Amino acid sequence: MSVLKEKLAPSAELLYRQVSPSPSWVNDGRVTSVAFTPWEKDQGLLSVSCGSRTTAECCYDHYTKNLGLQSVGVWAVTTDEAKAVGLDSYWSPVEPPDPRPPDPAHGSIDFRGRDEKTAKTLAKSLAKKAHARGRQYPPLEQGQSVAPLPPPATPAEQPAKP
Template sequence: MSVLKEELVPSGEHLYRQVSPSSAWLNDGRVTSVAFSPWPKDEGLLSVSCGSRTSAEQSYEHYTKTLGFPSAGVWAVTTQEVADVGMKSYWSPVEPPHPHPDPAHGSIDFRGLDQKAVKTRSKALAAKAHNRGRRHPPIDQAQPAVPPPTAAPASTDQSATQK
């Protein structure tokens, strides 16, 4: 279990997020809001790795090799982007006696938000991460990252643009 040790100052520091190869998390190369949404077991704290304490590659290695989970790669948001959507981020290391300590572990705090707010913020963070692109593995390795889509041509059919 991790403990919130230190609030991270809004800056350009990357918060690395592992993205599952599941189509719910990564759909046609686009990071979805699911990748940036906490699960009920997370108790409102979304796990990330703090860029001031690790690299995208080290975060990926810890997740896939030490913990044994699959990852389509690492995407990132910044602590400033988290603050821009009205949330806080923390350094929250996983410490012994946990069998797999992680001194670079961090959390994005979704606690106290209703489902609509969680979805709105998750969607905004996923868009930022997608636009930044996959941080690791490099584009020429594993699953290729897909660039952000270009603007679609204007359509007179408004039903196609409303969801």
């Protein structure tokens, strides 16, 4: 787990968030609150990349190439938008001895201490802001609202039913 090194001041600094190609994360071209909700394993800290330390393209490349994960794109909120809904944001670089590849631009939006209902409401607010700002990377083609989703697994690739 990364360490919260520096609290970020509310500003126009972008906090980039990778969005999974799952329909629950982006539906009909609209980023959902799921994309801005920390998972239980995250211990209340939503992973983002700090715009003062990277670009949308670089954090996308890190996520897809270095970590080998899928992303339909990068959306963003500002530290000011996070603070406006009561959430602090931090620079929390991934460094050794963390087993993950180093990420000096890693940051966190702090949802700790929020119950599930409150966290969902806050995530919904962030998702609305991110959707209004639009996808930051990769660029959208004319008339495209979101990158195409990967094709569903073929029957041969799907796990057998028990």
